[in-house]
Amino acid sequence: MFRVPPIRDWMKTTYDTLLPIWQEIPGWLRENGYEDITSLKSNPTKSMYGANFFDALSKDPRRxxxxxxxMSLQDNIPKVATAQFPWNEAAATFNKRKSDVFVVDVGGGQGQYLARLINEYPGMPGRKIVQDLPTVVAGIDKSNSKLESQAHDFFTPQPVNGARYYHLRGVLHD
Ligand SMILES: C[S@@+](CC[C@H](N)C(=O)[O-])C[C@H]1O[C@@H](n2cnc3c(N)ncnc32)[C@H](O)[C@@H]1O
Structure with a gap:
């Protein structure tokens, strides 16, 4: 099973990147009077890596x-993610005159969800754009000509206005 790259990399992420943070939590709580972990200025991740999670990742290409x-693991499971939304109906009501962008995947990683969507619904209209941090977008496989990528920090105003859909999965906690 661990020869499947996303499963292998999930385990590497768990042990190499996440476990050190979890191990930091008891000591951090003790030193901080067991207060809730809500601050970006002081938290176990910052204490462990000297930076918040995605800043720390962006400084470590391997991690x-x-x-x-x-993150691509959930899109390697047959018909789980894309089937949760009526994409065919969405495509039928798409009005290109309002915007030629059908869907923007905000914080969409390396485009795993949109690549899956394009593959399962080849006739899907309009532009499909995946946005993520610059270093993540740089790693996207550009061979899928139906998938556009854009570096964008989702804490700044959205540059694509009026798209039919904005897809957010696994990012609101960030
Ligand atoms: C848990 S992953 C989810 C990825 C993808 N949405 C999925 O469900 O497969 C969170 C994603 O948010 C991205 N991210 C974190 N902070 C971001 C920011 N400020 N702006 C844009 N993307 C960010 C990460 O690089 C990562 O790809």
Whole structure:
């Protein structure tokens, strides 16, 4: 099983990147009076890596690549993710005159969800754009000509206005 790259990289991420943070938690809580972990200025991740999670990843290409690969795992499972939304109906009501962008995947990693969507619904209209941090977007396989990528920090205003859909999965906690 661990020869399947996203499964292997999920385990590497768990042990190499996440476990050190979890191990930091008891000591951090003790030193901080057992307060809730809510601050970006002081938290176990910062105490462990000297930076918040995605800043730390962006400074470590190996860890970042493992994490990005791990994130593709959920789109390697047949018909789980894309089937949750009526994409065919969505395509039928798409009005290109309002915007030629059908869907933007905000914080979409290396495009795993949109690549899956394009593969399962080849006739899907409009532009499909995956946005993520610059170092993550740089690692996207550009051979899929139906998938556009854009470096964008989702804490800044959205540059693509009026798209039919904005897809967010596994990012609101960030
Ligand atoms: C848990 S992963 C989810 C990835 C993808 N949405 C999925 O479900 O497969 C969170 C993603 O958010 C991205 N991310 C974190 N902070 C970001 C920011 N400030 N702007 C854009 N993307 C960010 C990460 O690089 C990562 O790809």
């Amino acid at each position: 970042e690549a493992d994490f990005a690969s791990a």
